[in-house]
Amino acid sequence: xxxxxxxxxxxxxxxxxxxxxxxxxATSLSSxxxxxxxxxxxxxxxxxxxxxxxxxxxxxRMILSVFVRIEGGISGNMLFVMGTxxxxxxxxxxxxxxxxxxxTDMGLSVIHEVGNIMIGSYITALxxxxxxELTPSVPSLAMDMAGAILAFSLSEIGRSSxxxxxxxxxxxxxxxxxxxxxxxxxxxxxxxxxxGRIFQALGVAGHGGR
Amino acid sequence: xxxxxxGIAESGVVMNPDSISTLGLGSCxxxxxxxxxxxxxxxxxxxxxxxxxxxxxxxxxxxxxxxAVPDLLKQMIRYGADERRIKAKLAGGAQMxxxxxxxxxxxxxxxxxxxxxxxxxxxxxxxxxxxxxGGSWGRTVELFSDSGMLEIRAIGREKKLI
Numbered sequence: 001x002x003x004x005x006x007x008x009x010x011x012x013x014x015x016x017x018x019x020x021x022x023x024x025x026a027t028s029l030s031s032x033x034x035x036x037x038x039x040x041x042x043x044x045x046x047x048x049x050x051x052x053x054x055x056x057x058x059x060x061r062m063i064l065s066v067f068v069r070i071e072g073g074i075s076g077n078m079l080f081v082m083g084t085x086x087x088x089x090x091x092x093x094x095x096x097x098x099x100x101x102x103x104t105d106m107g108l109s110v111i112h113e114v115g116n117i118m119i120g121s122y123i124t125a126l127x128x129x130x131x132x133e134l135t136p137s138v139p140s141l142a143m144d145m146a147g148a149i150l151a152f153s154l155s156e157i158g159r160s161s162x163x164x165x166x167x168x169x170x171x172x173x174x175x176x177x178x179x180x181x182x183x184x185x186x187x188x189x190x191x192x193x194x195x196g197r198i199f200q201a202l203g204v205a206g207h208g209g210r
Numbered sequence: 211x212x213x214x215x216x217g218i219a220e221s222g223v224v225m226n227p228d229s230i231s232t233l234g235l236g237s238c239x240x241x242x243x244x245x246x247x248x249x250x251x252x253x254x255x256x257x258x259x260x261x262x263x264x265x266x267x268x269x270x271x272x273x274x275x276x277x278a279v280p281d282l283l284k285q286m287i288r289y290g291a292d293e294r295r296i297k298a299k300l301a302g303g304a305q306m307x308x309x310x311x312x313x314x315x316x317x318x319x320x321x322x323x324x325x326x327x328x329x330x331x332x333x334x335x336x337x338x339x340x341x342x343x344g345g346s347w348g349r350t351v352e353l354f355s356d357s358g359m360l361e362i363r364a365i366g367r368e369k370k371l372i
Contacts, residue, residue: 050217059234060350062365067307140307144365147234148348151218151257152306155237155319158257158273160265162219192265 006165006195011044013204014167014195017126018042022169022186024125025118029171032117033093040172046165049154055166056081056185059147064108066115067153068139070123073132074197076190077153078122080115081146086184087111103143112141118186122169126188130201153189160192213352216240219273221254221282223289224355231352235302237320239327239343240351241279242299243336244358245291251355252286254278258319259326275326283334298331299360299372300324300341301351308346320344340372 006014022039030037045055053059064087066080082090084103091097091107094114116139127134142149157164167188190198199205214222216232224230226249232240235255243252254272258264261274271277287293303324324343331338342349342362350363362370 049219053218053234142306142346144236144306145234145348145350147218148236148304149306150236151234152237152319154218155257158219159263162270162273 006046010195010199010204011046013199013202014044014165015042017129017198018044018167018169018188020129021122021126021188022171025122025169025186026171028117028121029114032114035093037171040170043168043170044165045168046163048163049151049158052154052164052166053147053150056146056150057083059145061146062143063146063149064111064141064143065149066112066119066139066141067149068119068123069137070134071137072134073127073130073201074134074190074194075156076188076194077156078119078136079149079153079187079189080118080184081149081187082111082184090114108141108143112139115139115141122186122188130198132197132201153187156191157189164189165195216253216255218255219257219270219278221252221272221278221285223250223252223282223285224353225250225289226355229352229354231350233350235349235351236304236306237302237323239275239300239302239320239323240349241275241282241327241331242301242351242353242360243282243286243291243296244299244353244355245286245295246297246358247295248290248292249355249358250286250289250291251353251358252282252289252291253351253353254282256323256327259322275323276330279327279330280334283336296336297339297358298336299339299353300327300343301349301360301362301372303327303343304345304347304349306346306348342370342372 068078169186212228214230230253239256303320352361
């Protein structure tokens with residue numbers, strides 16, 4: 001299924017998928033931090049690859065990202081993405097470090113673990129909701145330019161399209177983004193042939209065609 | 211002097227004194243071609259190694275090494291470059307994440323991209339003057355059409371000219 005053929009109804013269904021997955025991830029982070037974390041917005045937007053990079057703050061923006069490949073009933077990539085100031089705020093909240101020393105190994109492993117927990121709970125919720133067995137890869141952390149991280153994550157989708165449907169959950173802590181910078185994101189990037197399977201699993205495959 | 215920006219799976223050609231740049235190459239490869247006499251420089255941001263991976267027949271040719279590089283060569287010739295003088299430089303093809311097990315072929319996309327670019331350049335008889343490929347970090351590159359030098363910038367690394 002090409003992103004251009006999705007109806008508004010189907011985009012709404014995907015938004016619900018994001019609400020459930022990212023909502024569950026926010027709950028996990030909440031219990032980890034002992035503070036309110038919620039989903040600020042769920043967005044489902046078909047975007048050209050270069051637009052996705054801009055959406056994440058531009059190709060050269062430094063981000064921290066935890067990446068997981070999903071296989072099983074549906075396949076795709078998941079990314080937990082934080083800006084550097086968000087990440088430092090989170091590390092300082094969890095370890096008491098001042099953040100003045102930048103990213104230590106300990107700090108990076110905190111982000112790695114947070115990303116792991118968030119993506120894991122997203123996938124669990126997704127798997128329950130859709131009734132699919134989903135197998136995640138070992139989560140991996142990178143701190144680098146957003147363009148480099150995102151283009152890699154889009155390479156499978158690139159086989160059939162120059163556009164991806166970004167299923168994005170923006171997270172906020174205590175009603176605010178973790179810092180002044182743009183809030184953190186949890187992206188689901190399903191492979192193109194997975195959309196049909198999601199709609200079939202939810203019994204809405206025939207609805208809302210254009 | 212203008213800087214022409216090339217996005218993911220896009221290409222462009224510039225003439226002296228302009229430069230051409232692409233930002234945040236990860237597993238993608240920036241292939242540059244240059245004719246030092248005419249001072250014409252071209253760049254393409256390759257995302258995948260081969261059109262054999264494409265699903266369907268209506269695809270963006272600038273995305274795949276085996277279609278993107280020959281197309282860029284043609285574009286260079288239209289700008290007055292002489293095929294016999296054109297030389298190439300490569301950058302990118304990193305492995306951004308390290309995962310275990312079944313995700314292997316996905317992860318090796320960077321080195322597969324580099325291999326594919328080398329292969330297609332060799333088939334076109336274009337020599338590769340230099341490259342900065344592999345590793346696990348992102349790169350921003352800029353080709354200067356007055357000199358043919360390729361500048362490579364990465365987070366936490368010294369700027370490099372190849």
